[in-house]
Amino acid sequence: MKYFWSIVYSFLFLPVFWLGARSLSLFNNKLKAGFKGRKGLFKYLKPKVLTLDPAKKNVLIHCASLGEFEQAKPIIDELDKTNKYNFIVSFFSPSGFNHSKIDTPLKSKIIKTYLPYDTPPAVKKFIDITNPAAVIFIKYDLWMNLLKELKERNTYTMVVNSAFDLRRFKWKFPVSLSYKKTIYEFVDVIGVTDEEDRLHFRKLMKGTDSEILVFGDTKYERISKAKEVSSDKALINGNVLNKKNVFVVGSSWDKDDDVIFPVIDKISSNGLSEELSLVTILAPHEPTEDTLDQIEYDIHEKYPHIKSIRYSELNKYNGENLIIIDCIGILMGLYKYAHVAYVGGGYQTGMHNVLEPAGYGIPVMFGDEKLSEDAEHLIKNGGGIAVEDSKELFKSLVNLLRKRDYRFEVGKKSLSVFDRKNEASKKIAEVINNQI
Missing domain, CATH: 3.40.50.2000 (Glycogen Phosphorylase B;)
Known part of the structure; x- marks a missing residue:
């Protein structure tokens, strides 16, 4: 099924997605901002990456938008304690890129960037520049060509805060589940929120090498931390x-x-x-x-x-x-x-x-x-x-x-x-x- 979904994704989904987004951007300011933000992306990104400490490994953390970035903050704080990593945070949404802020002091440097649109040449160049030792995806927003390229380079990948949402049609319909299985096969570790989700993912990923671990959900930590920070502000x-x-x-x-x-x-x-x-x-x-x-x-x-x-x-x-x-x-x-x-x-x-x-x-x-x-x-x-x-x-x-x-x-x-x-x-x- 990998080959089938790869063809469908590359020759049907991506062209339709790109053309649709381009057309809608004429009327939608967020989509327009997304295209504008990605213009000259690599010229912006390359000098930024050069400012990172070359003695440290780069960890790329991908967030769809601002909410996912909030969930990433406890992970960044915890990894930063080792003083071993540089952090590159990528966003799909302009609201995430424009409004995201780190509100705790870090030992290491962090830069943020748009994730390029998921064409093979773009993701190859993106990974060449960012050179991640590991990539963490927050919750969802998994892109096939990016994951394929990371897999080919043996880059360690993990998706966290994953939930098997049975209330949504895409988690019930056999065709969409087949596609999801293909996507998740490219990920080394699927980090789920509880034991129930682990059982659902284990059933979905039967016959694959994907490791499914129960981590819990970082949003609880983030909210507790944000509450502490905001409590002193009048x-x-x-x-x-x-x-x-x-x-x-x-x-x-x-x-x-x-x-x-x-x-x-x-x-x-x-x-x-x-x-x-x-x-x-x-x-x-x-x-x-x-x-x-x-x-x-x-x-x-x-x-x-x-x-x-x-x-x-x-x-x-x-x-x-x-x-x-x-x-x-x-x-x-x-x-x-x-x-x-x-x-x-x-x-x-x-x-x-x-x-x-x-x-x-x-x-x-x-x-x-x-x-x-x-x-x-x-x-x-x-x-x-x-x-x-x-x-x-x-x-x-x-x-x-x-x-x-x-x-x-x-x-x-x-x-x-x-x-x-x-x-x-x-x-x-x-x-x-x-x-x-």
């Missing part, structure tokens, strides 16, 4: 939230807003306003000026009892019941102020990170249409609440705010998912240290 003046119940809405989309705003308006329009003293902090998924203007327009036209102010103007705060976050990078720190959180994406694109608020031991709510694996685990533990519409959100939110003991109980159950946390990064680093 993002909002204490007087603004004094004696208030705080409802933090993270990564909201328009469909989330359509459910949330009627609830805020209703709470603010009757006797509940004084009883609950609710302030909502809304962090839109993409806080562009157009998005912010649309939110403010909708509030003005439809919700007379919502009074909003932008985060950048909080020095003028005058009792508004909605604070709209008009910057990026502070959401994790905002959850520390919350009594209850809501995570967006559940009605639209797919769930965003529900573990960030869970790490603060607060109840976490979300839309019920596109639940993530983490959201389902939260529900199972009793710390997550899926809501279908405004009516359900109103009922759940008021209940949590009125019943303090109940809120604390749900919050404890939310935090209990971190009982699963482990030393995944140490296990991963140990394997890498023993192999290269």
Whole structure:
């Protein structure tokens, strides 16, 4: 099947993908930025690599985007303790390349780059320049020609935080599973999050040489670390939230807003306003000026009892019941102020990170249409609440705010998912240290 999928990939998938992305880039700024960022990639990359310590081995870590980079940070921190490696972090997405930051001091140097599009000449040149002793893929985003080239050079490869997601069609359909098996055959180690995933991957990879190891999931470590870092940062003046119940809405989309705003308006329009003293902090998924203007327009036209102010103007705060976050990078720190959180994406694109608020031991709510694996685990533990519409959100939110003991109980159950946390990064680093 390797030969079959190699032909399909090279002569069907890649051309269609490239032409489709090129066409859509005329209308999509992210795709356009991706093409622009890769223009002159090797001229940019070669002098960067020359600044690395030649006495150290290069470890290439590939992340699809910013979320995967956050999961890579504990691995980088752990490998850096040996002072044996240079780090090259590659991204597929412009958002990952543009917004990724290392927030802990490293002994070794780290550079970041776009991953070139997966044509044989491009990946050969990319590997020639970066010369990795090992390549770690975070979660997914595996590219066949890159993996084939690494295999031919006997470069050690590992994919970590892998999950066999049976909720998704591509993990059930025989044709897509056949393709996935071919892709994973090029990887030396498949690092999974738990024993259940190991059994699923072992069945998929039967008859291959791939090693399947249970490492755990580095995202738990990353969230715990980020919580420590953000706990000392004051993002909002204490007087603004004094004696208030705080409802933090993270990564909201328009469909989330359509459910949330009627609830805020209703709470603010009757006797509940004084009883609950609710302030909502809304962090839109993409806080562009157009998005912010649309939110403010909708509030003005439809919700007379919502009074909003932008985060950048909080020095003028005058009792508004909605604070709209008009910057990026502070959401994790905002959850520390919350009594209850809501995570967006559940009605639209797919769930965003529900573990960030869970790490603060607060109840976490979300839309019920596109639940993530983490959201389902939260529900199972009793710390997550899926809501279908405004009516359900109103009922759940008021209940949590009125019943303090109940809120604390749900919050404890939310935090209990971190009982699963482990030393995944140490296990991963140990394997890498023993192999290269």
